[in-house]
Amino acid sequence: MPIEKRWVVKPEGDPATVAMLAAALRISPILANLLVQRGIDTVDKAEKFFKPSLADLHDPFLMKDMEKAVERVGQAVRNNEKIMVYGDYDVDGCTAVALVYKFLRQIGHKNLMFYIPDRYTEGYGISIKGIDLAARKGVGLIIALDCGIKATEKVVYAKSKGVDFIICDHHLPAEEIPRAVAVLDPKRVDCSYPFDELSG
Incomplete structure (x- = not known):
């Protein structure tokens, strides 16, 4: 149709x-x-x-959970923990993955990988296949970009495998926010960030 x-x-x-x-x-x-x-x-x-100009941007710490996200990424970097940068397969997802992956490399963190789910076999968002791969590869932290705001059960599944999540999304959340280490989404009703039309 x-x-x-x-x-x-x-x-x-x-x-x-x-x-x-x-x-x-x-x-x-x-x-x-x-x-x-x-x-x-x-x-x-x-x-x-x-x-x-960068001066025109809002303070990123106005975003709900930003301090938690920064602390968890800092912990992963300090402990040389393996990080998976996970993004959706669309334009803002792929560019977000490239940006965060490059940033982590530039600050000297080499113990990382990226993952873009297969559109046809995994569909949109966080997938069990991606979480299982992360667990097999010894990933301790997944940073999800442009997806994850409705991945409540998958975040619980990942935690059972010893994998933490930071979710960076811009889609409308459901009533229940995933119990990730941090959930950055300006469309959260409890988020006071002044601009809610950010890309993934």
């Missing part, structure tokens, strides 16, 4: 604002219109959008 798509075409932005942005930034009116449709309707906002 084909998937039904519903396209929503946004109305054109204010023509004067679009023209002003296109001229000031020397960009096409099409791009200027897209900016205006997304609320970027001044030169200052557009420049901030095109040239972001």
Whole structure:
């Protein structure tokens, strides 16, 4: 059965604002219109959008469980514990895995591996196959990226195998949050992080 798509075409932005942005930034009116449709309707906002700064980011410790996550990763690094960086197979999952894996290598942690589940045999999210592989390889910590917010039973299963979880996700959680060491998700109702549209 084909998937039904519903396209929503946004109305054109204010023509004067679009023209002003296109001229000031020397960009096409099409791009200027897209900016205006997304609320970027001044030169200052557009420049901030095109040239972001780390200073514009929120304090990461505003995220619920961030201190727990940092402490557990630090413990794993100090003890040369094997870490599995586990991500979903889509774009934000794969890029998140690459980013975290590279970071851990750059700080000198070499005892790690990554895992991307097979889309067809394992499906979306945390899989038993991935957890079993981690346990066989002596992994003590799985850092799940772009998945895991609904993996309550799988986190319990992993714990029974001696594997801890840190979950970094951005999908809507269920009523029960997995009992991982840390669950970083700005969409948690008990999380006060000021921006909840982060990617995985």
